[in-house]
Amino acid sequence: MSTVPPADAPSPEDLTPVFEVTDVRRDGDRVLYVGYPREPPATVESELAPLFYEQGFEMHLQARGGSPSGEYAIVASERSIGIDGIPWKNVALALATILTTLYAGTVWYHIDVAANPLHALQAWPFSLAILTILGVHEFGHYITSRIHRVDASLPYFIPIPPPFGTAGAIIRMHGRMPSRKALLDIGASGPLAGIVATVVVTVIGLSLDPITVPRSIATSDAARIEFAEPLLLRGLAWLTGQPLSYADPTRQLHPVVFAGWLGMLVTFLNLLPVGQLDGGHVMRALLGRRQETVAAAIPAVLFGFAGILLLRGDVSIEAGIWIVWGVFTGVLAFFGPAVPMREEPLDRKRQAIGLVTFVVGALCFMPVPFRIVV
Structure with a gap:
């Protein structure tokens, strides 16, 4: 040698x-x-x-x-699981997402920023709520990755224009998963941590006074967006005794509630059991290699669901979200999920955690997340 x-x-x-x-x-x-x-x-x-x-x-x-x-x-x-130097890309994307969510918040607060762009700072509760939900979700993944000594990046926030201001956040993991146990823990930790933050944000939003919509906007004949109410949102409204709508068109739920709604939508989409999505990790940990059969069916289910909505004739634009996600999950299914080094089955505790994770996703499901009313 x-x-x-x-x-x-x-x-x-x-x-x-x-x-x-x-x-x-x-x-x-x-x-x-x-x-x-x-x-x-x-x-x-x-x-x-x-x-x-x-x-x-x-x-x-x-x-x-x-x-x-x-x-x-x-x-x-x-293997290196540390952070080398200042993560400038993560910082830049986080700052950009703060700006885009502040700007998106001005839409829901009906704040005019044309005269003074600094008025966008008044939308800070919406921006803070969104970033908290996404940050808690991704740091759930990050911390669990460190526990299992899997190299993971800090969160990359994704800024987009209004009405949402963000398309979520991701972390990048390098190297292979050591076991199905680690895959389950890392995959489930994000949605479970994120849903706790979502519940807290939503309850706070429901407790806040509704905002006042200018009458010119409330009584306008222009197209408007109506959002669906997932079971989790309805349950939280029932538990807190707060309404989800008002008879007076000039009264509108506080935008922080909408931040919670967005957290629920992101949770459901992340838990689709395919590819590198959180749901794909959890299902791969639960079923082993049989997960690929489930993943292959997901795009067909989404396309079929979009087809049903299109046949109804009144949700043609709104069905587009499922067409887009049908294509996206088809690509994810093609590349496949993370493959652990060890294939030992999970214990009953982790099997239960995996099932609870998918129950959380079901509570966040909305057949038509939003519709455009003309």
Whole structure:
């Protein structure tokens, strides 16, 4: 052997059952174990990946191009789950989303910013509510990822124009999931943490006084948007004894309630059991490889649902959301879910957590999230 692997890395003897090591080399920060597989390459990776993971390394097996003897190399690199430097992209996107949600809030507060753009600051409760829901959701993923020592980025917020001001937020995970247990914990932690924040925000919004809509707007014949009421929103209104609508058209629910509504919509969409969505992670952890069968059916279900709405004739524009998500989930299903290194079934506790997570999604479901009334 020309090089001895680091003390904290697997030894060549540890690999012997599935990989015959003939040489160990350094390649910058990586360690290369050169040799010959004793099993098919896929089996070598599935057998050795957990060993390297437990000792703080990521690994992959690659054929050594140009080698007449059919040599392979196991390429091992130390895992890093820390944050290097200031995450400027995350900060910039967060600041941009603050601006776009403030601007979106001016629509719901009926604030005129034409004369003075600083008036948009009056919409801070809406912006804070949205960012809190999204932030709690993503940091649920982030913290659980750190617990399982899976490398994850800080949240990337996604700014868009009104009426929402944001398309949500994401975190990026690098490397492979160590187990179905970790996949379940990481996948479910975001929606469960986010729904707690959504409930708190919604209850606060329902307790706030309704805002006054200018009569010229309230009595206008212009098109308006009507939002659906998911079971969770109706339940919270019932528990708090607060109305979800008013007979007086100049009275409107506080925009913080709309922030809670948006949190419910994001939760449901995230829990569609396909691909890299949270629901895809949870379903993959629950069902193992059988999850792919469920995922393949989701786009067809969404397209079918859009077709039913189109046949009704009065929701043609609103059905577009399910057509878009049918295409999106079709792409996600094609690329597939995260694949854990270990396929041990979940214990009953985590099975229950997975089922509760999907119940939360069902409580947030809206057949037609909004409709445009002319």
